[in-house]
Structure formats: C-alpha cells, structure tokens
Amino acid sequence: MSIRCAIVGCGLIADEYAHTLNASSLVDLVSCSDLDIDRARAFAARHTIPNVESFEHLDADLVVVLTPPSEHVGVASAAMRSGMSVYVEKPLAVSSSEAEALLGLATRHGVLIGAAPDTLLAPPIQSAAQALAAGLIGEPVAATAALLSPGPERWHPRPESIYGLGPLLDMGPYYLTALIHLLGPVVSVRGATTLRRPLRTKVSGDTFTATAPTHVEALLETAAGVALTLTTSFDIQGTTRPHLEIYGTDGTLLLPDPNFHHGVVRLRRRGEATWDTIPPAPSRSVVGRGMGVLDLAEALRTNGRGKATANLALHVLHVIETIEQAAATGTSQAVPAGDAISAQTDGRSR
Template sequence: MKAPVQCAIVGCGMIADEYAHILRQSPAVQLLACSDLDDQRAHAFAERHDIPHAAPLDDLLSDDRIELLVVLTPPETHRNVAAAAVTAGACTYVEKPLALTGDNAAELLALAEQHGCQVGAAPDTFLAPPTQTAAAAVEAGLIGEPLAASAALLTSGPERWHPAPEGLYAPGMGPLADMGPYYLAQLIHLLGPIQRVDGVTATTRPRRVVRSGPRKGHIFQAQALTHVDAVLRTTGGVTITFTTSSDVHASTRPHLEIYGSEGTLLLPDPNFHHGAVRLRNRSQNTWHDLPQADSRWPVGRGMGVLDLANAMRTGRPHAATGDLALHTCRVTDAIRHAAETSAAAPVTLDAPASRPQPRGDRS
C-alpha cells in the first residue's frame, strides 16, 4: 500500500469538523497538524480529532513532513494562504471559492505550476453518488440529448444558522460566491464548460439580522448582491437558468433539473452529498429513483481531499481540480459583469494548466 499523504488543516471553524470526520475514515491521508488564528480553537480541534499537532501556519509551512494543506479559512484569505502553501512546496486543497476573482484564481494556479504543486478545490459534492449517478444517466442517453437545465439556490440567508455571517456578505461574496460554486460545479461536470452569460438581473436586500448564536438580533449591512438571476449557455449549446438568492423565505422550485430530448433528471441539493436522483422520460407517467453505486471514498466534505491525495500518490488525474474551480470563478465574474452592465458577458475559458508530477513520499 502507498504511504498516507501527510495532511494539515488550516482554519478550524465550523466546516473543519466535517472534513476531519471524513479524512480520518480513510487510509489515504494522515492528519498530522492543524492551525487557526485562534490558538485555543486549534488546540481544541486537535484534541477533538486526535490530531498530533496544533501550530501557527508559518510552522506548518516550514514542516517538510506536510505534503497537503487543506485551506478552510475565510474566503477572502483563500488565495493568499494557498499561495503561501504552494510556495513552500505543499500541494493544496482549498474550500470554495478558490479566490474572489478569476484572475486571482488563475494567478494561484500559475504559481502552483511554477512550484510543481497540485491544487484541488471544493466543492466536491459532484464526486458523491447522486451526481455520479446523474452523469452516468446522461452519458447512457437516458434523457436523450441534454437541451436545457434549471438550478436554484433559494434561501433566506446563512444568518439563520451562522453566528457570524457578515463575512458571507462581504464584497465579492453573497450567495453567488458562497453557495453558487456547488451548483456551477455540478452543472459544469454534467453539461460541460459555460461560455456565455446571456442575461442577468440582480437585486439586493442589504439589511440583514443575525438569527442565531450569542449575537442574535444584531443588524448588519450586506455588501454583496443577495439575489441574482442568470441565463448561462454552455459550449455545447445547453441553456441554463440559474438563481442564487438569500432573499427567499420559501420555495417549491427544484434545486437542479436537466431537460433532455427524451426525458428529465431531477437532482438533490448540490450542497450535500446525498439524495435521490429521479428520472422521468417520455415513455413513463411517473418519476422513479435511479439506483446509486457505492463511492470509492467516504461520502462527505473531504472527498475531494482524498481524491487529490490519491492523485499525488498514483499520478492519476483527480476530479475536484483547481482548473474546475477557476472556471466557476470565471463564470461568477461574468455573472457579476452582466449584472453591472445589463449586457451579455462572455466567460473566459482558460486552458487547463499542464499537470505537474506528484511530489510523492518526502521520507
């Protein structure tokens, strides 16, 4: 067996517990260390997940044992933390978004290539059985030729459950950058790259109220768009209606549907790794659930880390790549541009960076 990839987590907030839970279920990685700006939180996280070391980020970057750094820090810090990691020679897996702009994401990937490091990025939900089942159905022609799709994130906002949601409404964020990548990554995985944003409307409800935790009742101002409607067009000509909103209190609109010449696929919420995939074609009067195969990895947040770790050891391609995350950033940029200009916007299509050789064991 290949030796496990020595891994460290940077950022020990809410999402980190899910990552640690998944990573500790696989022999592909070994959680060696963790770091957080709050030293007490880092040590508590290390104790909770039986991680040997909790240390400042600079110490992790200077530790040659660490091969893979998982970046779970606030979004505005993703690029800089990941850049420091690849400069130090560590492969990196970054929570979404990879960066706040496509240009910053592209700069990060170029830096990683320069230093011979691989980059993976969330979301990894499309690696889970539901999306893989849907992909197999599309490839098998169960809905005929894909013609159109609809995707909708409709919520009243993360302030319902997050005790400090202000950062999720910072400039460059909002539901489009925070939750949009889950939907965009699935759409791109299933239907191919997006090349054009044909129409957008955007509205903002700036006054928000924290509704949970010790700051419940605190009022703050959103500095990002809180409701965006877009029409996307893939390179293959599939038209997608796409909505991300933190202004909707209730809805019956499906999270994601794909419409083909012979039928329709209904997918579960792309934010999660579980749920039924339903099919109805022209010869059927009712929906039926498609059987789902088992996953090669423990299912949950962190699947993409395990996929990257496997690639580092075997040289095989991984799926939740920095290139895919860059493309989602480019689509987000185009949506914002269309919203600001009320005009159609092309999506920059970057050529995938050449894949560096895995660093392998450092022992």
C-alpha cells in the first residue's frame, strides 16, 4: 500500500523532495499546494503530480511542509487537526515553545510528526555511527563542525527571510543534528555572535538588511562530556576548515558536509600516517532529500515509528536558543532537559 503524500510549498527545495519521493514505490505523490498557484502548477507539471489544491482542500495521509519557516507551525497544525501526519522542513519551528506545541498536537490527534534534516539517515552519517559504535577512534573526546559561507544572497532569489533567521537557525540544524545523533544530547553551551555586515546585496542588485547575527561561535558539552565546537557564518569568503570532524582517544573521523546525503567518511587512527576511507553504510531506501519522508511513510504503513523525529528537532531548537542566550549574557547556559534523545539511536517517538 502506497502512502498518499502531498507537498505544501513548491519553492527551490521542493524539487529535490519530489525527485526522491517519485523514485520510491512507498509513496504516491498525489497533490501539491502553494500560495502562488502558477508556481504550484508548474511544479506539478515537472513532477507529474495529478492535483494542484488549495491547502484547505488537501486530502492525503502525509503532508510535507516546505513553506517558509514562519509558516511551518500553522500549516503543520492544520494538517494534523485534519488527521494527516506531517513531515516538516528545518527548522521544525522558529521557537522551541512552538515546536513543543506541535508535538503535543500530534499526540492528541494520534498522528505522526517527523522533521528535517534527514541527512542522519544517509550513508555518510550512518557510516560514522557504525565506526563510533565499533570503537574505531576509541572514546570520543571532542568534535568540531563548521558552516562557513559568504551567504545565500549569492544564489537565493529571496534571501531576506534567511537573514531573519541567521546562519545558526537556518543552517545550524544540519550540523547540530549530526553531532547530537552521533555523540548524544547537549547539556550546556557558551556562545558569541556578531553582525558586522548587515547590508547585503541580492543577485538582482537590490539591497536588504540582515537582522539576525551573521556569525555565531559556540562551545557545547554533551551529556557524555564530549566538547563540541560549532561555527555558523554568512561572513566567510574562503576556508579550508572541514565541515565536521570527530576526535577520539585512538583516532579521528572526517565527515562530509551534513547538509548533503552523499560523500566520503575518512578515518585516521593513532600512529597512522594516512587517511583510510570507510565503506559507505548500506541504505534501505532512496538516498536524497526526502529520506525522512520515506521513513515516516514506512512507519505509517507498518504502524511503527519514524527515525528522523521531531524530538531530535526540538532538542536542536533548545540548543540553538540556549546558544543565543549564552551569547547575550556572556555566561554558560544549561540546555533544557527532557528531550528524548540519545547517541546513535533512532530516537523513535510518536
């Protein structure tokens, strides 16, 4: 039985989702919706989607919410109240309180909720998880993650909303999700932020003003005592810093960019002079943006529970907000406890 799936929000990222979903027999992409009806119709034509509907008239088992983040909660809430499960692009919400309300609503209406990013399901992060479980680098000691970019105005036609979030809330979920999935929940943070270049220029030549910090540095500690360093920036013109490295007592893991689903994981062990490539972990599904939707669809089909859950996304939001608080106060801050997250588990939750 295929799970009937609808996409709400037919912007740039929706094409990647549609390609992944159409490559699987697990789902049937039955409809799409967008405030711009012409964009929705063009999207439906590109991906052979039979119906273009207003959001109020959607009829599906699973709704994929790809709207701007400010609309995530409203769209997801309406779908769940209508008895439809939802999968929400990152961030799950723009605040942890809104995310908590979404999880509560899903429980009350007996539906499933999943959240991006789903790159933790892809071969690179799964390979790293297996390497850690096998003790290939010994006990994890520290890790570093970095999103260093000049900013999305170089390519995005409407970057203003991204600069309302800033790199921490916009791109941080990819890096934090990978770190937390591999090394466990974060319990305390320190942070610092800057906004040195607020005036930005779009590809059209028009200018706009960034309102959120454009460079964020954070030092985090996990429940297991692993020290994590996170940098997210839209102010960096060039870098040789790796996207993600994990350091252990017996070696180092080098991971590709966790914003993507492909790439090579490398291992260098103590006493060795070269890096070895770790074979990619096998994937049971189509690999690409939308793997989390397929995971949730499988859970619906089997009355199970999905892996890329909203609990993990909620913990990520708690960490992001605590980094902001720590930066504002210049003090170490504790991350709210209670999120059902543990290292190298699927964090299953209804």
